[in-house]
Amino acid sequence: MNLGRKIVLAWLLVLASAAGAMSHALEPGYLDLRQLTPETWQVFWRRPDVQGAPMDIDADLPETCTPRRGDAPKSDGYAWITGWVASCPDGIGGGIVSIPGLDAQRTDVLLRVQPLDEPVSTIRLTPGEPAYRLPETLSTGSVFLSYIGLGFDHILEGWDHLLFVFALLVLIRDPWRLVGAITAFTLAHSITLALAALGHVTVPGPPVEACIALSIVFLAVEILKHEDGAYRLSERAPWLVSFSFGLLHGLGFAGALTEIGLPQGDIPVALLAFNVGVELGQLTFVAAVLVAIGMIRRIVPGMVRSMREAHSPGTAMMGYAIGSVATFWLVDRVMGF
Incomplete structure (x- = not known):
């Protein structure tokens, strides 16, 4: 030949x-933190489905929060979801949100933080950077960079x-x-x-x-x-x-x-x-x-x-x-x- x-x-x-x-390819995971009161946050955690089972990753909230992880996820037919309310009496500013296991995957996780009195912010966590330290205030620039990365990955995958x-x-x-x-x-x-x-x-x-x-x-x-x-x-x-x-x-x-x-x-x-x-x-x-x-x-x-x-x-x-x-x-x- x-x-x-x-x-x-x-x-x-x-x-x-x-x-x-x-x-x-696998859709990105999604972690939403919505502030309910000065000390409590509602958490929504969505993991991609991998052959009928949740991807082997999880979400860890900052150490100031209790509980830091939710219960076992349930399938919605497309992905695996978990929800819980975390108590963070000292706030989450300066705390670290991490996705254990993400470094071994090929997908990303989109982190959205929705404080009571501040703009909503979005951060993209990747296998190379599976953890993020939350600043006191989050900028619109982080949203722009995160969504550029998501669009770039989506077309190439x-x-x-x-x-x-x-x-x-x-x-x-x-x-x-x-x-x-x-x-x-x-x-x-x-x-x-x-x-x-x-x-x-x-x-x-x-x-x-x-x-x-x-x-x-x-x-x-x-x-x-x-x-x-x-x-x-x-x-x-x-x-x-x-x-x-x-x-x-x-x-x-x-x-x-x-x-x-x-x-x-x-x-x-x-x-x-x-x-x-x-x-x-x-x-x-x-x-x-x-x-x-x-x-x-x-x-x-x-x-x-x-x-x-x-x-x-x-x-x-x-x-x-x-x-x-x-x-x-x-x-x-x-x-x-």
Whole structure:
């Protein structure tokens, strides 16, 4: 087997491996601390589900609080939740909130602190930084940085969104049309993300996720039907296709953001930051793919060119690989209605 075929096979294996995984990685955990009185705090702790069991993490409140942990969690069908009221007579300012076990996971935990007489603040805890010392006052800047990170992680952990963008890169040969398509996709999902997150549009999640998979199947078919010198609508005006499907993908982003929640008092900041994070993640992915294509072009001159030709083996394998993964997702999501 020559080097070119090995590289193509490697791409197929990477794409096929995604079919056995969830289209999104685990959603972040969520810890909400809401002050009830000067000495008491209501705690809501939501752990991600891992194959029908709560993720092996927990939440520890500052040492000034009693109790520091809640009872055994109960499933709500999507995640595992615990709630309790903690007594913190000396306050929580300067105390440490930690998530034991987070350093061994691949997800984050969003910490929201809602004092009685101060602005709501949001902090993102990560495997690298699973603990946070609460300052006396929390700033809006922490909300912006936290939600940028959440948006960035969400797009890079969303296999279906990335596969859609990758299919665009394979389908559209003209650089300017490609720029127009990605711009239209960005504009469209920004619109529906904002409308849905603010409650102006409400659409059930499962049908949206199924339609997102269907959008990738459509692009795979367009890749396979490409004819040199005879552009189809998706290639002549790709921004129309990208904009239409981008509206669907925005609803998918909004579903994740709804589960995370938006901090009251900082909703515009959090929404903007999440969207900026999504765009940064998308641009990072596009840049990585273009760099990989450039490296392949250097190692195997002519391979990329041959894969851009209509009905070539490389084009066919890429189209069928993308379509197979997307079809698996489509069937799996429809069966889960």
